[in-house]
Every structure is written in structure tokens, then in C-alpha cells.
Amino acid sequence: MFSALHNRRILLIISGGIAAYKSLDLIRRMREEGARVRCVLTAGGAQFITPLSVSALSEEQVYSDLWSLTDEQQMGHIRLSREADIVVVAPASANLIAKMANGIADDLASTVLLATNKPVFVAPAMNVMMWENAATSANIALLQKRGVKIIGPDNGSMACGETGAGRMSEPNEILSTLRSHFELPGPLKGLMALVTSGPTYEPLDPVRFLGNRSSGKQGHAIAQALHERGAETVLVTGPTVLPDIAGIKTIKVETAREMLAACEQALPVDIAICAAAVADWRPQEASLEKLKKGSTKAVLELTENPDILANLAKDSNQRPRLVIGFAAETSHVVERARQKLDRKACDWIIANEVASDKGFGENDNQVTLLRRGENNRVVESAWPLQSKDEIARRLVLEIIDYFTAA
Numbered sequence: 001m002f003s004a005l006h007n008r009r010i011l012l013i014i015s016g017g018i019a020a021y022k023s024l025d026l027i028r029r030m031r032e033e034g035a036r037v038r039c040v041l042t043a044g045g046a047q048f049i050t051p052l053s054v055s056a057l058s059e060e061q062v063y064s065d066l067w068s069l070t071d072e073q074q075m076g077h078i079r080l081s082r083e084a085d086i087v088v089v090a091p092a093s094a095n096l097i098a099k100m101a102n103g104i105a106d107d108l109a110s111t112v113l114l115a116t117n118k119p120v121f122v123a124p125a126m127n128v129m130m131w132e133n134a135a136t137s138a139n140i141a142l143l144q145k146r147g148v149k150i151i152g153p154d155n156g157s158m159a160c161g162e163t164g165a166g167r168m169s170e171p172n173e174i175l176s177t178l179r180s181h182f183e184l185p186g187p188l189k190g191l192m193a194l195v196t197s198g199p200t201y202e203p204l205d206p207v208r209f210l211g212n213r214s215s216g217k218q219g220h221a222i223a224q225a226l227h228e229r230g231a232e233t234v235l236v237t238g239p240t241v242l243p244d245i246a247g248i249k250t251i252k253v254e255t256a257r258e259m260l261a262a263c264e265q266a267l268p269v270d271i272a273i274c275a276a277a278v279a280d281w282r283p284q285e286a287s288l289e290k291l292k293k294g295s296t297k298a299v300l301e302l303t304e305n306p307d308i309l310a311n312l313a314k315d316s317n318q319r320p321r322l323v324i325g326f327a328a329e330t331s332h333v334v335e336r337a338r339q340k341l342d343r344k345a346c347d348w349i350i351a352n353e354v355a356s357d358k359g360f361g362e363n364d365n366q367v368t369l370l371r372r373g374e375n376n377r378v379v380e381s382a383w384p385l386q387s388k389d390e391i392a393r394r395l396v397l398e399i400i401d402y403f404t405a406a
């Protein structure tokens, strides 16, 4: 898998906090993406996870002690930071953040942070009151002013039982920020992209809706890949359980009509990719009251929804330079996708077979890309079965080629 973290040297500082368990997953994922990860574990961090698990996952020695002769001989605090491309502090406790802001160097982690000349990323994790304390706010503001990049924290319920801001960002979000650091400015820098994703929900009454099984995975992966290659990306998404993607403007909608309005608002863009599984019909009328058994006819009157892709692709002075749609079909996939390419006047269409056990919600997908070439001739290329992330990255490479050739 292509990743901007490939061959990058990351120094990960793990300080004290229950969120330290997430750092183990973070190390594993960084390694999977080809990064070389060295870890410094503070005394607080070692209360939550063991040096053994950190070193097993990073496949490197773990550094903890500023005064240890072995640590110093093998890797001093200066070398630790010099030999990294970036320094990541995750989780960053309120205490370590305060030390960073004030230049205190009383252990290996804080000394490395004072000595480093590399970009520093901090993912805070602490109780909501500690996060909202004026001292922490001032420390964070000071660090940001000095160029330290702060990731998160997220909102939610915490290990201490309270709820609010202070949860460490998920490894996914941290990784995405780190990738963006290495990828920007990318080949799509200066271009604007719009992506639709997920299902739409069409209300029947206040509690029921017509919807579909779309997970939003493919659309979200495309938005992320576009962002990672430098495009300024707006994601318009129906209801999904997927987390927000760092660095991307996300507009959350429920119905097809809301999705169309949000897309029109995002114009003009250079690239539009419609990956959403938009409901073709909506109930003619949504009841304001919950429908009761026996009180209504068991027949639904439906009315057609606007076609967002066709609207974006129609000839207008705001037409994006490249409009890409999907064709989800249960049979005659490529033939029907060709018809859709014409009917919706888009430039490319990605055809895939769907069934309840194929395409929707799954991680892997087999797609065929159909492109309108010279003299309106349609060029077809079938891609192997691959993950939705890989499809997204490959599509973005095709988009880069398209704009480089243009």
C-alpha cells in the first residue's frame, strides 16, 4: 500500500495517560505504513503500558532514562531527535505540555523536546477540566505560536467517567495528519475537489426513513486520498459512523435534496466525485407525527429525488473540469455503466457490482473505470479486487495524470 509515511523516521513520545494504550495501535499502524518508529516512554507512560510491548511493536529499543549510561551511549537525547523526521507526542499529558511550553527539561522526553529542531506534533489527552484550564489553554496557544501542531483532542466520554474535550484523537486521525504533513504540497495543490459519500435518509415520519446500506467507506477514502495529494477537499456526506477526516471540510446531510444544496454551495470546484448512494425516491410527504398502525394505508407514495451527479455534470459555467460518478449495479455491470456515463453526462464512471454481501459496507471492491476518451470513445479498464483505500489512491493517481496532461 502506498503511504506518505513510508520510510519516514518517527520519534514517538508516549507520556502518562490511559490513552497510552492507543499508542500501541498507533505504532503498529505506523509500522504497517512503512515508517520507522522509535519510542520514548516517560515514567508516567510506563504506568499504563510496558516498555516490552512498545519495543515489540516498534521493533526497536525503547528509550526512557535520561541518565542511563546504556541509553546515552547508544542513543543520546540529541541524536534521538536528530535522527527523526518528525517528533510525535501521543498521548501528551497536561504535565508534558506544560513542560514543553516552559522549556523544562527534567527527563528524557522533555529534554528531547527541548533539543529538537524537527516538526513536533502533539496529541493531547487529559481530563476535560484539565484541558479547559486556563493554564493548559495558554500553554497550547504558546506551543501553536511556536509552530507545534496540535492534533485533537476529541470530545467524548473519558476513562475518568466525565464527558467533554480531552480524549486523545484516534490513531486514524493522527496518521492522517502525519501523512498530510509529508504529502503537502501535493500534485493536486491548487485544485478544489468535491466528494459525495454515504447513503441518504429520506424521512417517512419523525422516526422512520428510507435509506440504504452504503457505509461511506469508498467516498471517505477518496476524499482522504485527494486531500493527501494536495487538493482542497469538501466532503458532503450522508449519515455514516465514520470519523471526520482531519484537514477536510465535511458537510453532514441527511436527504438527497440537502446533499444537492450542499454540493451546489461548494461550487465552483475542479473535480467532483459522486460516491454517495443517493436514494432515488423519497416519500411524497413526510408525516410530522409518527405513523400509526392501522391509521394509514400500507402503500407508500414516492417521488423522485434530484440526481446530484447529473446536476453537477450538466453543461453550465460552473461545471467542474472532471466529473466522476459511480455505477452500482447488480448485473450487466459494465454495459449499464456505459449507459449511465451517457445519461448523466459525466466524464468518468466507476462501475462496481453490488449485492448485500458485495460492495456496500465491504472493505474490498472490484471496479472497472470507464472514461470518455477522444471522439467520445469509451475506454474501459478493469482493476483487480483491492481495498477501498487502494481504489481511492489509484483513482487519485489517474486524476493527477489527467490534470498533468491537461
Ligand code: CTP
Binding pocket: 196, 256, 274, 275, 276, 277, 278, 279, 280, 305, 306, 307, 308, 309, 310, 324, 325, 326, 327, 328, 329, 340
Ligand atoms: N447519483 C446522484 N444522485 C442521485 C442518484 C445517483 O448523484 N439521485 C449518483 C451516484 O452518486 C453515483 C451515480 O449517480 O455516482 C450512479 O448511481 P446509481 O445508484 O448507480 O444509479 P442511479 O442513477 O440511481 O440509477 P439506477 O438506480 O437506476 O441504477
